[in-house]
Amino acid sequence: MLIGLTAGVIAGLLGVGGGVLFVPALTIGLGLSQIDAEATSLLAIIPVALVGAWRQNARGDVDLPTAGAIGLLAVAGAAAGAVLANALPERALQIGFALLILAIAAQLVRRAI
Numbered sequence: 001m002l003i004g005l006t007a008g009v010i011a012g013l014l015g016v017g018g019g020v021l022f023v024p025a026l027t028i029g030l031g032l033s034q035i036d037a038e039a040t041s042l043l044a045i046i047p048v049a050l051v052g053a054w055r056q057n058a059r060g061d062v063d064l065p066t067a068g069a070i071g072l073l074a075v076a077g078a079a080a081g082a083v084l085a086n087a088l089p090e091r092a093l094q095i096g097f098a099l100l101i102l103a104i105a106a107q108l109v110r111r112a113i
Helices: 002-014 018-029 034-058 064-087 090-112
Strands: none
Touching (some): 002 018, 002 034, 018 090, 034 064, 034 090
């Protein structure tokens, strides 16, 4: 529960995706494998995304046609990504995730400067 609450607050404050926070917390804090942490994070983010989208839509901040298109394409991408993730060695997933976090960090630092 602490992982979810902390990740939600940080994601809301800093605008980073919950998975960037959930996956390391689940692997380091709970000892889950990379694939289990990624799968758990994907399932956990569904209610968060729904509530966030509902709240932002109430404020008029959601471009519904764009959101619908992205959502539909993301479903196909998530299905393909899950197949690929299960076919890759866990070490490759760990390195890929670490590189993604570094790229996100570099982008955040660049924007802050």
